[in-house]
Amino acid sequence: MNLEIIKGGVTSPKGFKSSGVSTGLRKENAKDLALIFSDKICTSCGVYTQNKVKGAPILVTKEHLKDHKAQAVIINSGNANTCTGDKGIENAEKMCSSSGEILDLKGSDVLVASTGVIGVQLDIDTINKTIPTLVESLSKKGYIDSTRAIMTTDTVPKTAALKLQLGGKTVTIGAMTKGSGMIHPNMATMLCFITTDANISSELLYKALKESVKISYNRISVDRDTSTNDMALIMANGLAENPIIEDENEDYKLFCEALKTMNVHLAKMMAKDGEGATKLVECKVINASNEKDAETLGKSVISSNLVKTAMFGCDANWGRILDAMGYAGPDFNINKLQLSVESKSGSIEVFKNGNPIEFSEELAAKILSENEVLILANMNSGSYTVSCWGCDLTYDYVKINGSYRS
Amino acid sequence: MNLEIIKGGVTSPKGFKSSGVSTGLRKENAKDLALIFSDKICTSCGVYTQNKVKGAPILVTKEHLKDHKAQAVIINSGNANTCTGDKGIENAEKMCSSSGEILDLKGSDVLVASTGVIGVQLDIDTINKTIPTLVESLSKKGYIDSTRAIMTTDTVPKTAALKLQLGGKTVTIGAMTKGSGMIHPNMATMLCFITTDANISSELLYKALKESVKISYNRISVDRDTSTNDMALIMANGLAENPIIEDENEDYKLFCEALKTMNVHLAKMMAKDGEGATKLVECKVINASNEKDAETLGKSVISSNLVKTAMFGCDANWGRILDAMGYAGPDFNINKLQLSVESKSGSIEVFKNGNPIEFSEELAAKILSENEVLILANMNSGSYTVSCWGCDLTYDYVKINGSYRS
The missing domain is CATH 3.60.70.12 (L-amino peptidase D-ALA esterase/amidase)
Structure with missing residues (x-):
């Protein structure tokens, strides 16, 4: 339908x-x-x-x-x-x-x-x-x-x-x-x-x-x-x-x-209209072994202040994405994980087989400058897919919340 | 000693x-x-x-x-x-x-x-x-x-x-x-x-x-x-x-x-030298029924972006403190809770017996403008005390982390 x-x-x-x-x-x-x-x-x-x-x-x-x-x-x-x-x-x-x-x-x-x-x-x-x-x-x-x-x-x-x-x-x-x-x-x-x-x-x-x-x-x-x-x-x-x-x-x-x-x-x-936000950030966890873990991992990524500020700065600092997955709780095999970042401007793969992948910083910055960005984490461990949505963390978030009551 | x-x-x-x-x-x-x-x-x-x-x-x-x-x-x-x-x-x-x-x-x-x-x-x-x-x-x-x-x-x-x-x-x-x-x-x-x-x-x-x-x-x-x-x-x-x-x-x-x-x-x-921080924020949970809950509550308060931006803005928006305690996990009796905010400039009580307490906004702003601020949560439910430490969330945190790799 x-x-x-x-x-x-x-x-x-x-x-x-x-x-x-x-x-x-x-x-x-x-x-x-x-x-x-x-x-x-x-x-x-x-x-x-x-x-x-x-x-x-x-x-x-x-x-x-x-x-x-x-x-x-x-x-x-x-x-x-x-x-x-x-x-x-x-x-x-x-x-x-x-x-x-x-x-x-x-x-x-x-x-x-x-x-x-x-x-x-x-x-x-x-x-x-x-x-x-x-x-x-x-x-x-x-x-x-x-x-x-x-x-x-x-x-x-x-x-x-x-x-x-x-x-x-x-x-x-x-x-x-x-x-x-x-x-x-x-x-x-x-x-x-x-x-x-x-x-x-x-x-x-x-x-x-x-x-x-x-x-x-x-x-x-x-x-x-x-x-x-x-x-x-x-x-x-x-x-x-x-x-x-x-x-x-x-x-x-x-x-x-x-x-x-x-x-x-x-x-x-x-999520896109989050306080001070300039962009919608989706984290899609695919091929996960179960739905709950996929949700926990995805939510940890879109909630991380360090991921959010990197998104604001259009900086493909993907180590912060792995960091946020790592402290989320669920166990996962880092050697199976494939990580990429996408938007309508293109796609770059940044991590695979436990190792970083070289990418064009110029293309990365272009991809991240769009107002809708996708972080794709392929767990290669099952058949569950979960999307979570957040936004970037910006000067305006601090401005809005440093003076909310006034 | x-x-x-x-x-x-x-x-x-x-x-x-x-x-x-x-x-x-x-x-x-x-x-x-x-x-x-x-x-x-x-x-x-x-x-x-x-x-x-x-x-x-x-x-x-x-x-x-x-x-x-x-x-x-x-x-x-x-x-x-x-x-x-x-x-x-x-x-x-x-x-x-x-x-x-x-x-x-x-x-x-x-x-x-x-x-x-x-x-x-x-x-x-x-x-x-x-x-x-x-x-x-x-x-x-x-x-x-x-x-x-x-x-x-x-x-x-x-x-x-x-x-x-x-x-x-x-x-x-x-x-x-x-x-x-x-x-x-x-x-x-x-x-x-x-x-x-x-x-x-x-x-x-x-x-x-x-x-x-x-x-x-x-x-x-x-x-x-x-x-x-x-x-x-x-x-x-x-x-x-x-x-x-x-x-x-x-x-x-x-x-x-x-x-x-x-x-x-x-x-x-x-904590005081946290990225972009202008002040140390301590949350001291006293008279709690156990140590673990006190720690969870205190850590939730000092970790909350909304509390942290309010601290940056010197805004005694204490509802955010209660909000952060409320989503932390542990059960507590809100009617027993006494909340106050202190620094070397003075002290104000903001919440007691389940009700807000009126306070001088001028004094509150003065208290919060110091570079060390204490949030005191008296649970009136036991004998455990825990201190947790964090900092405010500022424009400079966004600046530093929006461009870390470059």
Whole structure:
């Protein structure tokens, strides 16, 4: 099946509206409050950060999803509502109940997410005062505003949609994500909201979400810092009227495939837009003896500060790649390893049979100056392939994070 | 006992000489070849990198230390002799045999270490040609030259000595270390050469070394990148003539205490001189329920890019500290945690009882502008204390590592 990413976002599936507005709390009145609403109650589930320190919205959303049902999500940026004690929980609940009231929903059918600085209480009064405008603004076109409203240091809005055929019906999946710093996923990371009009059981919706997150958001890193607030939520309202997916049949497989395509697309967008980044760096580990080791090796490479600065400097200092593989944990046979570096400007092999290979430094610099670079590690030890995505480490990363709160 | 660091280095103990010269291979003819020699054969042992990719010198030195005996160490900087296949092993052996020949030692009584770029064959002919000068230059004052010769991106030579009384005899310990980038120890990291005239069994010498490395070099990080070449070696020639230490008696305890004092001193010097660093950042975890968790939490804090950039920006963005503790792994009770930030300019408490505490941003900035900053995490859960040391992440780190090979 040809699964193509199309223009659109969380409002592309039938029955979804969205909006994004400014509370006036952020610099230059940037949009900072977003809402997604479904005409019909949705089957819904999420995956969450594995950080032991969890933001209040994580705790509240988990609680509200105990019945696998939701009809709206409210999200603020600029403040993570984390390390804020009981008051933080109370404020997260208020965001749900206030918006639920106007939308005529139970507060527990509204989910909540936050992103921004840790350790500061929300200005809940200002948020509450803005919620009526937020609800009034709900529309099909509103996905553009909501995608903007969840951005923090992101420089590019991250939104996508795709369509597939299930049981003779057109099913649509839409999503928006944010994330640029504090990105090193463990289960879920960053914020990701996926909507679909697919008709699917909550068990299989969760399974499909988990599997797609594992190979997309869980395989990117910007700075090795796993956030306290990250979550990926999915809401399925069934309005496509496809035969309900209750078994792992062909339709389920197609749906999973579509979800993976979408999430890998957005994960790569996130890595490429990493704080201060000038390029997307993919590490593809092929012919590995198992998937877990391949993932650990690939993630170690794209997370290494020394690899990342070399990528920034367009320096084919491949010893740092081997170093990062070496401290990753898994055993591997260095004499079987073949290492090469590629981009649309060409390809160079740098290491084989336990020995360095001479290469043209000029070509190497040209390859690395592209904005998408591939590090290919052929383990020659099995049949597993894993891709991980990261970015370079630049002066701008230091600049952005040396003065985040100000 | 008053254990004070004094001026000196690897030649401070009786019977040791050292030298450092230039092979002409490095920029501006920087010194790049060092030698330590003992008049008498030494009891010797080492701890090594846990990286699966190991430099040739690691393999050769391990082999030569199988009999726990050594009389000299030769070290080059500028080239790690790693990922260099059989030729690399051959070259590391040649460094030992060539210097052994002139010193009238078996090649297997000479140890070897290398640091620098990975994946390039050594220019062994040039090194061989320089070895006679290196041997001729051996002297008591030569510790200054050898300490310089092992530096790469280090900006400060790291050398120290101390004296203690054992069984009525004065015992001296001297050491030199190097390390500024690719620093995230696992067992040993960086290069560290310790000499002593103590009379001690090889078993207890190893035990003392391992324990002191665990709480010093294994608790620093510059960039989370564990190197392929790092080792800490100790050589004890017994010339102090103290009663031989063969049991874990009072003398052994004193010797351990002295070794720990020395290694913590040098470890802190290394963290403070981390590539591009402007300050030393200590994370002290106190009243923890066990040592291992305290170490994991502390190391996660000093390794976090987001904490490190905040330190550079003098921004008391303490949420990042909690975030780094949260993803470190160990469970802890956030409601018991008290967090404060200190330096010689003052102290501020930022988090207690699960809630943020208001503080003066002005004072915070002043505290963080000092060149030694302490992050104090009181777990209020037990009696264990662990300190870990790192540095800030700066523009200069990116600059240095974006162009290392050139």
